[in-house]
Amino acid sequence: MDFKAGTSLDITLSRSIESSSASQIVRSAGFEPSVLSVGGNGQNRVSMRFDHVLDPSGKDSAKIVSAFVATYGNDVSKEENTVDPGxxxxxxxxxxxxxxxxxxxxxxxxxxxxxxxxxxxxxxxxxxxxxxxxxxxxxxxxxxxxxxxxxxxxxxxxxxxxxxxxxxxxxxxxxxxxxxxxxxxxxxxxxxxxxxxxxxxxxxxxxxxxxxxxxxxxxxxxxxxxxxxxxxxxxxxxxxxxxxxxxxxxxxxxxxxxxxxxxQKTSDGLYPLPVLPISYEDEED
The missing domain is CATH 1.20.1640.10 (Multidrug efflux transporter AcrB transmembrane domain)
Structure with a gap:
């Protein structure tokens, strides 16, 4: 995301969640992250990466948080970071x-x-x-x-x-x-x-x-x-x-x-050539 632009959204819940369940909740809110993972000590932290920039006013992230609140209660916190294309x-x-x-x-x-x-x-x-x-x-x-x-x-x-x-x-x-x-x-x-x-x-x-x-x-x-x-x-x-x-x-x-x-060069700067046997025909004929 640092090099492509987009928005990262990290949501921390009160209890653990599975990756498939988190993906389904995000889709129900009308969004499709490029990357979604679940981590944290208690598997209660959902990290999402979007290839596009979400609404700067926070309306889009609020919809996603509301979808998690509807399932996991009010004890939900978020951390949002956006990188501009430039x-x-x-x-x-x-x-x-x-x-x-x-x-x-x-x-x-x-x-x-x-x-x-x-x-x-x-x-x-x-x-x-x-x-x-x-x-x-x-x-x-x-x-x-x-x-x-x-x-x-x-x-x-x-x-x-x-x-x-x-x-x-x-x-x-x-x-x-x-x-x-x-x-x-x-x-x-x-x-x-x-x-x-x-x-x-x-x-x-x-x-x-x-x-x-x-x-x-x-x-x-x-x-x-x-x-x-x-x-x-x-x-x-x-x-x-x-x-x-x-x-x-x-x-x-x-x-x-x-x-x-x-x-291996000779003193005159040329490579030595092998001695070839040469025979001459008798010219007395």
Whole structure:
């Protein structure tokens, strides 16, 4: 709703309600929400999202509340939030700018701190993290809002931090090893990942405890943030260990091949040609 415009309406009842019953009550009032869910500690909170903006004067939401009052009594409260289409477009653009600038800043930092191959590998891993989390939310049709964008930026931060630690260990091991073949590079990457594996897992588990606690015992307003964080932390750890360093390995191997080919040139800058046996016919005839 933050990016499409519309109205969100949260109704709290005095007792629990089922999702099917809540949908039927809302339809009896003459409205069809795009999303309706039931939550809260006692399953007494009905959350609705409308793709269109309800009457700003509150007449539409009053009809819905009256329908619930007729069934569940007067102990009914509501919370209504509306996002204007112009504000929604601005929020969407600002979200794209935030993610784009964060990725660009990471690309520049890693390029200066390490090399461009490390930077490109880190961005590939970050794109993988973002794509995976967005795909999960798309498949299960979960709400994407501003807290979700905040979660994505936090995931990017944790993922790049873990990736940089592994890259730094690879760079240190490269100083004491003379890598001339692909097998040498593989051995360096494997050793570096093994040396930082415990740190990567322990860091993610420590943050995951807090994220899962917010997911299961936190308020409804930050539940999607906590869910995105929990998924992103696990995926970010996986991408740092199993994707980023491997992408760098492939690019570095190509660089070794090009350097090896240059070293095989002769002094005049030409590649040596193989000696071909040539036979001449006898010209005495």
């Amino acid at each position: 504000i929604a477009r601005e929020l969407a653009l600002q979200a794209l700018y935030a993610v784009g600038l964060a990725s660009l800043g990471i690309l520049l930092y890693v390029s200066i701190r390490f090399e461009w191959r490390f930077a490109l590998a880190a961005i590939v891993a970050l794109l993988h993290d973002a794509f995976f989390v967005v795909s999960v939310f798309s498949v299960f049709k979960l709400e994407v809002n501003l807290p979700f964008v905040a979660a994505m930026l936090t995931i990017i931060g944790y993922s790049i931090n873990d990736t940089v630690v592994i890259f730094d260990r690879i760079r240190e091991n490269m100083r004491f090893a003379r890598a001339r073949t692909f097998e040498d590079l593989v051995e360096i990457v494997n050793r570096s990942v093994n040396q930082t594996l415990g740190r990567s897992i322990n860091t993610v588990i420590a943050v995951l405890f807090a994220s899962l606690a917010l997911l299961f015992w936190g308020s409804e307003s930050i539940r999607m943030f906590s869910l995105a964080m929990s998924i992103g932390l696990i995926v970010g750890m996986y991408s740092s260990i199993c994707i980023a360093s491997q992408v760098w390995l492939i690019m570095k191997n190509r660089s070794l091949h090009r350097r090896f080919n240059r070293e």
